[in-house]
Amino acid sequence: MTIALTLTDTAFRDVVAAAVRAPSLHNSQPWRFRNHDGAIEVHADPARRLPVADPTGWALRIACGAATLNARLALAAMGLAARVQLLPDPDDPTLLARLTPTTAWQATPAEEALFAAVERRFSNREPxxxxxxxxxxxxxxxxxxxxxxxxxxxxxxxxxxxxxxxxxxxxxxxxxxxxxxxxxxxxxxxxxxxxxxxxxxxxxxxxxxxxxxxxxxxxxxxxxxxxxxxxxxxxxxxxxxxxxxxxxxxxxxxxxxxxxxxxxxxxxxxxxxxxxxxxxxxxxxxxxxxxxxxxxxxxxxxxxxxxxxxxxxxxxxxxxxxx
Missing domain, CATH: 3.40.109.10 (NADH Oxidase)
Known part of the structure; x- marks a missing residue:
């Protein structure tokens, strides 16, 4: 049985601050986050789905998946391993991912390097x-x-x-x-x-x-x-x-x-x-x-x-x- 670790409000907000640095089509930012029962939930924000460019929700899910990766790296940088579940609740179609901190963790050099890149990453449309x-x-x-x-x-x-x-x-x-x-x-x-x-x-x-x-x-x-x-x-x-x-x-x-x-x-x-x-x-x-x-x-x-x-x-x- 996996036991969730308690995540403080400050730590949760720090994770979300990293998650939202993910890319999204037209920078629409189609996500919402919730600290619920010891887990971080990544929800779709249907109001920010692009009805013409993204009628199927493909781009929304790409963006929320990218945000989930950032959140996982942020938790690792805090010294926490997390169990990641995609589409964990069939009865809640807006809940796209759940990250449950489970144990103390020493971030690997690769995780540290990737997390450090979160703030520096952006789409470069120049030559x-x-x-x-x-x-x-x-x-x-x-x-x-x-x-x-x-x-x-x-x-x-x-x-x-x-x-x-x-x-x-x-x-x-x-x-x-x-x-x-x-x-x-x-x-x-x-x-x-x-x-x-x-x-x-x-x-x-x-x-x-x-x-x-x-x-x-x-x-x-x-x-x-x-x-x-x-x-x-x-x-x-x-x-x-x-x-x-x-x-x-x-x-x-x-x-x-x-x-x-x-x-x-x-x-x-x-x-x-x-x-x-x-x-x-x-x-x-x-x-x-x-x-x-x-x-x-x-x-x-x-x-x-x-x-x-x-x-x-x-x-x-x-x-x-x-x-």
């Missing part, structure tokens, strides 16, 4: 330098995905990247032509950097250009400076899972965050390209192009980044349910 990503980082990315029950496919070299690029461009074109999608996107584009959610202009990077190899969303970014073209031969990572159930999507969120923190700890930068995952046709095309079993859950661009800007987070009082 990357042409320097190649070291081969050892490829291995670390693959290992990070495997550690959380997912897989990572490394795509590099002009020919291979071009195949993925065509899929990303097709998906982006379809979403750009969708007026409802674009209207929703604009509601999460924040010209005022004082907003606590959405993507503010400083974090938007440079404005998308027609000849970009890997299209980015138009979050109101600045015009690119001369010589600021995007990297012509980026490292692309496709993250996937064996299946596409809600539980596997949550698992993909844990793996995504571990991969992103691993990239950050290695001194590299990353941005997410979810357009081909949001479009069913292009998602199937990506799966076929990879020629492997499983379901793609995210596409990442990885490299050595120029200076970027993190997105803001809401106050903890807005995401914590008392009682």
């Amino acid at each position: 990357f330098y042409p320097a190649p990503v070291p081969v050892h980082a490829h291995v670390q990315i693959i290992d990070a995905a495997h550690a959380e029950g997912a897989w990572a496919e490394i795509i590099h070299g002009p020919a291979s990247v071009e195949v993925v690029s065509e899929i990303v461009r097709a998906a982006d074109a379809a979403l750009t032509a969708d007026s409802a999608y674009q209207t929703e996107l604009r509601t999460w584009t924040r010209p005022d950097r004082d907003d606590r959610d959405g993507v503010p202009a400083p974090a938007a990077g440079s404005a998308p250009q027609p000849d970009d190899l890997l299209p980015r969303r138009a979050y109101g970014g600045h015009e690119p400076s001369p010589g600021g073209d995007f990297d012509p031969d980026p490292l692309v990572v496709v993250l996937g899972t064996a299946a596409d159930t809600p539980a596997q999507q949550l698992q993909a969120g844990l793996a995504l965050q571990r991969v992103l923190l691993t990239i950050t700890d290695a001194g590299l930068a990353a941005s997410m390209l979810s357009q081909p995952i949001e479009n069913r046709t292009e998602r199937d095309g990506l799966r076929l192009a990879l020629g492997r079993a499983g379901v793609p859950q995210m596409v990442l661009r990885v490299g050595t980044g120029r200076a970027g800007f993190p997105t803001p987070r809401r106050d903890l009082a807005e995401v914590i349910d008392e009682g």
Whole structure:
């Protein structure tokens, strides 16, 4: 029988402060947290699900899975091991994860490094330098995905990247032509950097250009400076899972965050390209192009980044349910 350890309110809030640093589509932050019966509960916030971009809740579950990984690392850093249950209560569909501290724990060097990267991780939408990503980082990315029950496919070299690029461009074109999608996107584009959610202009990077190899969303970014073209031969990572159930999507969120923190700890930068995952046709095309079993859950661009800007987070009082 597992006996839960008592978590103080201060410790709970510290865990939530780390959890909310996870990424989410359009920085929508679709989560809520509760300290209940000795466990930390991660709940979906249905009011923050994106009805056009995320009609199935896939992106919401990815985000909450990533928040769960951050919470687990925060507990380890506090000296606590935790039992993590995904979808623990069939009668409560909003309860996506439960973390129960069970015993004292000495954080491993890997856990300490990943936790230290939580505050430094953010999506970098600026151009990357042409320097190649070291081969050892490829291995670390693959290992990070495997550690959380997912897989990572490394795509590099002009020919291979071009195949993925065509899929990303097709998906982006379809979403750009969708007026409802674009209207929703604009509601999460924040010209005022004082907003606590959405993507503010400083974090938007440079404005998308027609000849970009890997299209980015138009979050109101600045015009690119001369010589600021995007990297012509980026490292692309496709993250996937064996299946596409809600539980596997949550698992993909844990793996995504571990991969992103691993990239950050290695001194590299990353941005997410979810357009081909949001479009069913292009998602199937990506799966076929990879020629492997499983379901793609995210596409990442990885490299050595120029200076970027993190997105803001809401106050903890807005995401914590008392009682």
